[in-house]
Amino acid sequence: xxxxxENHGFLTTIQDQGRLSWxxxxxxxxxxxxxxxxxxxxILVGNQEGCSLIEATAIGPVLKMAESxxxxxxxxxxxxxxxxxxYKQYCALYLQRGQVLSFGVFESGTRLYIAFKxxxxxxxxxxxxxxxxxxxxxxxxxxxxxxGDEVLLNEEFNEKKFFKSNAIHPEEFSSNIELRVIFGxxxxxxxxxxxxxxxxxxxxxxxxxxxxxxRLVGPVIHQKGDGNILSQGTAYxxxxxxxxxxxxxxxxxxxxxxxxxxxxxxxxxDLPLLAQGKPGDIVRFKGISMELAQDLYMQEIDEMKxxx
Amino acid sequence: MSxxxxxxxxxxxxISNELADQIAYWEHNILQENWPExxxxxxxxxxxxxxxxxxITKWNELCKKLRSLxxxxxxxxxxxxxxxxxxxxxxYGGEFGPDLSFVSEYTGFSTEEVIFxxxxxxxxxxxxxxxxxxxxxxxxxxxxxxxxxxxxxVRIPGGSVGIAGKQTGVYPLESPGGWxxxxxxxxxxxxxxQEDNPFLLKVGDFIEFKPVDEKAFYDLIDKKRR
Numbered sequence: 001x002x003x004x005x006e007n008h009g010f011l012t013t014i015q016d017q018g019r020l021s022w023x024x025x026x027x028x029x030x031x032x033x034x035x036x037x038x039x040x041x042x043i044l045v046g047n048q049e050g051c052s053l054i055e056a057t058a059i060g061p062v063l064k065m066a067e068s069x070x071x072x073x074x075x076x077x078x079x080x081x082x083x084x085x086x087y088k089q090y091c092a093l094y095l096q097r098g099q100v101l102s103f104g105v106f107e108s109g110t111r112l113y114i115a116f117k118x119x120x121x122x123x124x125x126x127x128x129x130x131x132x133x134x135x136x137x138x139x140x141x142x143x144x145x146x147x148g149d150e151v152l153l154n155e156e157f158n159e160k161k162f163f164k165s166n167a168i169h170p171e172e173f174s175s176n177i178e179l180r181v182i183f184g185x186x187x188x189x190x191x192x193x194x195x196x197x198x199x200x201x202x203x204x205x206x207x208x209x210x211x212x213x214x215r216l217v218g219p220v221i222h223q224k225g226d227g228n229i230l231s232q233g234t235a236y237x238x239x240x241x242x243x244x245x246x247x248x249x250x251x252x253x254x255x256x257x258x259x260x261x262x263x264x265x266x267x268x269x270d271l272p273l274l275a276q277g278k279p280g281d282i283v284r285f286k287g288i289s290m291e292l293a294q295d296l297y298m299q300e301i302d303e304m305k306x307x308x
Numbered sequence: 309m310s311x312x313x314x315x316x317x318x319x320x321x322x323i324s325n326e327l328a329d330q331i332a333y334w335e336h337n338i339l340q341e342n343w344p345e346x347x348x349x350x351x352x353x354x355x356x357x358x359x360x361x362x363x364i365t366k367w368n369e370l371c372k373k374l375r376s377l378x379x380x381x382x383x384x385x386x387x388x389x390x391x392x393x394x395x396x397x398x399x400y401g402g403e404f405g406p407d408l409s410f411v412s413e414y415t416g417f418s419t420e421e422v423i424f425x426x427x428x429x430x431x432x433x434x435x436x437x438x439x440x441x442x443x444x445x446x447x448x449x450x451x452x453x454x455x456x457x458x459x460x461x462v463r464i465p466g467g468s469v470g471i472a473g474k475q476t477g478v479y480p481l482e483s484p485g486g487w488x489x490x491x492x493x494x495x496x497x498x499x500x501x502q503e504d505n506p507f508l509l510k511v512g513d514f515i516e517f518k519p520v521d522e523k524a525f526y527d528l529i530d531k532k533r534r
Contacts, residue, residue: 024436024511025507026437026442027441134439135439135481185310230323230354230355231435231437232354232355233310233351267312268311268312290367294312297312301363
């Protein structure tokens with residue numbers, strides 16, 4: 001039942017909102033990279049925002065349905081095919097047993113979300129269905145999906161049920177990404193020249209970026225000191241500055257403590273834009289106040305509420 | 309502040325037991341309050357990171373709550389809880405600790421002396437991180453300091469006990485790493501299959517390494533499988 005993975009694409013994993021409270025024990029929160037697209041996908045099929053779904057990076061998978069269900073596809077802009085016929089993203093689709101779901105190339109963005117009404121069924125580990133790829137637990141047998149895997153769903157769709165769904169206007173992802181940040185806690189390590197580079201220059205998303213961290217390459221950001229601090233807890237969006245002056249922005253599968261100075265944090269509302277960034281895209285930073293960042297946070301929460 | 313969803317409390321700038329006590333005390337008190345906005349609390353050597361939901365409590369409000377907690381805490385007599393001491397059996401040397409002889413040469417102690425000095429101390433778990441359940445320990449005999457490997461090993465078995473500079477620790481899971489390996493424990497520090505608590509250690513625990521022979525090592529592994 002559920003669906004069979006006919007082609008796993010590049011990195012296709014099961015994710016949900018993550019396992020936040022276990023960070024005390026050194027467990028990465030993991031979870032959706034682009035929280036916004038994932039939430040929208042869940043909302044469109046009538047799920048809770050944090051429900052388990054499929055996240056595909058860079059290349060879409062090919063899935064064959066073993067039961068009927070309601071799905072939707074959000075995130076990276078691509079063509080959606082059901083048995084070869086093209087359908088839209090950001091609206092609910094009814095798939096019947098035996099139908100094959102496949103995708104075109106990603107035209108913008110790099111994370112695709114496929115949500116199923118009721119969610120993907122796996123045994124939760126530490127309260128979450130998310131796959132921890134590095135340490136091999138959670139999700140589907142603690143790993144990314146492979147061709148031939150049979151994945152179960154929580155709910156079979158009963159055709160007698162009436163399903164009402166809104167369509168949402170698809171998102172576009174730019175390859176010029178402006179990120180708003182809150183400075184600190186270790187922004188005092190920056191030299192005047194360091195500040196100038198950080199806020200004045202563009203940085204490329206490097207090829208070694210992954211779910212753990214987005215590694216930026218570009219002008220060296222100069223700092224006082226040796227680029228080490230006594231290890232402290234990290235947050236989603238922490239911008240670390242190692243001695244080599246090349247920033248690392250911590251993403252959803254981040255380590256929980258880190259020993260590099262954190263010069264700033266990307267605000268929660270803008271992290272999805274970075275999560276959709278691909279190697280070669282350009283990132284720029286702009287500082288904002290705590291008050292504004294928390295207002296933007298509230299706006300985003302309210303927008304999600306209004307849609308669900 | 310660490311972004312708009314986390315507050316970083318800083319208690320000092322040096323690693324010490326007093327600071328660790330203070331951080332543990334704060335963590336305990338915040339958890340006791342059961343504040344609904346708290347998502348996670350992550351202790352560091354000198355810091356406590358509080359991840360919270362600003363939709364429930366804004367930054368200014370959180371600061372006020374923390375300040376009032378501080379006043380109340382100071383008014384209370386801090387009662388020292390008995391520390392939780394975890395004994396960790398270790399098979400030192402041989403295939404279990406391939407760098408024991410290097411540590412012996414580097415420090416100038418015999419291998420027996422290295423084992424003795426490493427296992428006679430009570431270590432404090434300052435924090436957990438890097439990988440799930442990996443303890444950052446304080447208290448190693450400074451004379452055992454040995455630099456890391458110049459190029460890290462690709463694969464280190466889970467349970468390996470090593471020395472890296474001034475620190476010692478245990479790798480909970482198989483992973484790459486650059487520590488000098490002096491032994492291995494048969495205990496699992498992290499077992500994701502244990503649903504209620506997958507971790508052997510928590511921040512604030514103390515650990516003691518206990519040298520065991522090969523037979524005891526394998527007996528413990530057998531016992532674990534049963």
